[in-house]
Amino acid sequence: MCDTCGCPNPSHHTHDHDHTHSRTIDVHTSLFAANDALAKANREHFDDSGIVALNLISSPGSGKTTLLEHTIDALKNKISIGVIEGDIETEKDAERIRAKGVPVIQLTTGGACHLDATMTHKGFHRLEKEDGGKSIDLLFIENVGNLVCPSTFDLGEHERVVLVSVPEGPDKPAKYPKAFISSQTFVVTKTDLLPYFDFSVAEATGDALHLNPRLRTMDLSSTTGEGMDIWLNYLLELVDKMKKNGNRKL
């Protein structure tokens, strides 16, 4: 019955007074639900395959790809590494990683500012077809360079690593809190440039810990190798834990 005029069948009446027959529908659905469900499936697949998956998030140019190049050099005789590269355009980053002799695929989002669980799912299946893609211990997913949007999308990673380079300034945690709240590890990169910039590692890590007291923090320089041992040990421990726990979640 029409609440306004009381007629029995609102869809058939034709009187021309000014009211509408609107209805309210309760939905209560998360807009992240679809992505989260697929991210969960990705994580289970990584668990079943014994792969540790890390999602690297930072601004453009903070040294994610350079850190990966040096990480691969240091660890490729110990563990098998695979990489999914996310960028808006070009294969440039994948070419740099491919030159290191590990399986890699490039996802180009064609304008989108972040990766999501669907892209990661498709990317991983492409990676499995690459040489060595079926025996990966440690998967790096290098997100699109952006400190804002990627932090909203779970890809199915086990841990999220946020990076800030010395030239960017120490105020990034305070300005972009979500990336630091949602991460497990915070890495300050390019510490070889500390003499040339007004960057306080204590301020950056202090602000990040203020947002997320459980955050693991480290600072390093990929090019000089300073602080790299802590980063490499962290990675090896994750791989070790995954191997010991079998296919149980990290």
Place this chain on the structure above:
Amino acid sequence: MHEISLVQGLFHQLEKLARENNGDKIISVTMEIGPLSGIVIDSFRFGFDVLSADNDLIRGAELIIEVPPATYTCVQCGHKETTSDSRPDKCIKCGDLFLIPTGGEDLILNRIEME
């Protein structure tokens, strides 16, 4: 501006719900946007306005946004502060600076009104 892709996801849902419920015009959409969801409400509104202008089903619909609270637990004294305002700078009980946030991260389509 991931808000635009989230609005696109919302519109797919609205189109599906309209089909299922034989609606041909959305009057209002009520969203819940958590203070820690990483979504800028102004950007979400902007995306909604821009994309709805090209969509016969949604054009002119009112976007109602509700902000639920998040809870901040002090690592020092365990006090829990629940607020939908911006993050507290310190614990109001003991003054400690380290607070662990929980909740307030979701983006939920609560209700739609259609005819």
